[in-house]
Amino acid sequence: MLSKFAFAFVIIVLSLMGPCYGALQVGFYKGKCGFKDVESIVRNEVNAKLAKDSSNVPALLRLQFQDCFVTGCDASILLNGISSEKTAPQNLGVRGYDVIDAAKATIEKECPGLVSCADIISMATRDAISWAGGQQYEVETGRRDGFVSLAQNVNLPSPSISVSDSIAAFAKHNLTTTDMVYLLGAHTVGVTKCNIIQDNLYNFQSTGKPTSNMDPILLKQLQSQCPQASASNVTINLDQVTPDIIDKSYYRQIIARRGILQIDQQLALDPLTKHIVTRVSSEPDFLYKFGQAMVKLGKIQVLTGTEGEIRKTCGVVN
Numbered sequence: 001m002l003s004k005f006a007f008a009f010v011i012i013v014l015s016l017m018g019p020c021y022g023a024l025q026v027g028f029y030k031g032k033c034g035f036k037d038v039e040s041i042v043r044n045e046v047n048a049k050l051a052k053d054s055s056n057v058p059a060l061l062r063l064q065f066q067d068c069f070v071t072g073c074d075a076s077i078l079l080n081g082i083s084s085e086k087t088a089p090q091n092l093g094v095r096g097y098d099v100i101d102a103a104k105a106t107i108e109k110e111c112p113g114l115v116s117c118a119d120i121i122s123m124a125t126r127d128a129i130s131w132a133g134g135q136q137y138e139v140e141t142g143r144r145d146g147f148v149s150l151a152q153n154v155n156l157p158s159p160s161i162s163v164s165d166s167i168a169a170f171a172k173h174n175l176t177t178t179d180m181v182y183l184l185g186a187h188t189v190g191v192t193k194c195n196i197i198q199d200n201l202y203n204f205q206s207t208g209k210p211t212s213n214m215d216p217i218l219l220k221q222l223q224s225q226c227p228q229a230s231a232s233n234v235t236i237n238l239d240q241v242t243p244d245i246i247d248k249s250y251y252r253q254i255i256a257r258r259g260i261l262q263i264d265q266q267l268a269l270d271p272l273t274k275h276i277v278t279r280v281s282s283e284p285d286f287l288y289k290f291g292q293a294m295v296k297l298g299k300i301q302v303l304t305g306t307e308g309e310i311r312k313t314c315g316v317v318n
Contacts, residue, residue: 024140024302028119033111039123039139041110045103046127054244057132058190059096064125065186065297066094067118069173070154072301074146075117078314081149088154093193097314099124104314117314118143122298129294132189134246137291140298144308147317159196159261163270166263173300181276182293185286187238187264188250194226194234200262202228213265215257222260236260246290251281 029038050056067077070085077085078100085091100120107115119141130136157169170180200214201223214222218240225234237243238260239250251268255277259265268277280286309318 023304024142024299026138026140028141029115032114036110038107038111038115041106042103042120042123043127045106046099046124047131049099049102050128050131054132055191056096056099057128057244057246058186059094060099060121060125060128061186061189063094063096063100064121064294065183066091066154066156067121068297068300069156071146071148072303073118073122073143073298074301074303074308075121075143075311075314076146076149076153078117078121079149079317080315083151084149085151085154086149088151090154090156091151096124100314108312113310113312116143116145116308116310118145118302120314126291126294129246129291132244132246133287135287135291137288137295140295142302142304144303144305145311145314145317146303146308157263159192159263160199161263163263163266163272167272175296175300177273178276179293179296181267181273181280182290183297184264184267185248185250185280185290187261188242188246188248189244190238191235191243192238192260194230194232194236197222197226197236197260198228200260200265201226213257213269214259218258238264246287248281248286251277255281 032038046056046060063077064073066085067073067075070076077091077094078097080086086094100117103120103124104115104117107120119139122139122141122143126137126139157166161169167177167180170177170183175183201219222236225236226232240253240258240260241249250264253259254264254268257265257268259268267273280289283289312318
C-alpha cells in the first residue's frame, strides 16, 4: 500500500497533468508554441480570407459537417486522391480548402508538427461563425488527423431526406433531434442551386400542387428563377432575409413556409420537430446554443492521443 506521503505525491502529479491524455480540451495548444497563440494565428488567417470572400462562412460550415459525418472529425475530407472523399458526388461542391491550407501553412512556420488539420477545421469554422455574427464559443482541441479518405465512405443526408430519416442519421453520431434542429440552422448562411431544388418546385401529385408546402409567392418566384428541367445554375439563398448573418431568421422563414430545401420546410411542419423549431425561433440564447451544437458536432469519432497523426500538409498523409 502507498504511504500517506506517496499517495499525496501521486495526487499532486495527477493534478499537474490536467485532463487525461487523449481527451479533447479547451486550450489544448496553450503554451505549446512558445509565446504564439495558435488560435489567434488561425483566426487571423480566416478573417483575412473572409474579408475577401464572405461565402467562405457557409463553405466552412459545410466543410466541417461533411468531414465529421464521414469517419468522424479527422480531416479526411481534406486528403487528395483519385478516390478520396473530395471526389464523392456529395462533396464536389465543397469549398474552403484554401482557407484551411492557408491557416495550416502559417501554423507550420510558427510551430511545425504541432497542430492537426482536424483542429484547424474546428477553429476556422468557429471563427467564421463569429465573423458572421455568431457567438465566439470555445473550441475543444487535441484532435489528430486520419489516414483514410475514400469516396465510398461518403453517405450524407440529402436535402430531400425526411425528418424521421434525418433524425436517425444524426442519432448515429450521438446527436439528438434538438442538436439536429440547431445544426440545420447553419442554413441561415447557406446557398443552393436550382438543380438541387427541382423536386421541391415541380414535384406534383394528383392534386396539382407541389408537395413542398411552400409559400405560393415564393414558389412562383423560385420557379421563374429555376425553370423546370433546365440546366440553370442560379444560386439561391437558403435564408431569404439575412443570408450573410448567423441568426434565427432561418427558423422564422421555415415557420412561414418559406423553406427552400425539403428538409428545411418539413422541419417546421413535422410533429417530431415542429415544437423545437417554434421554441428556437423565439429563444434569446440561440447563438449560444448553436455554438454548443457545433462543439458537439466537433466531437464525433475524434482521433486523440497517439491515434492518427499530425499532417505536415493537409492534403496528404505524412
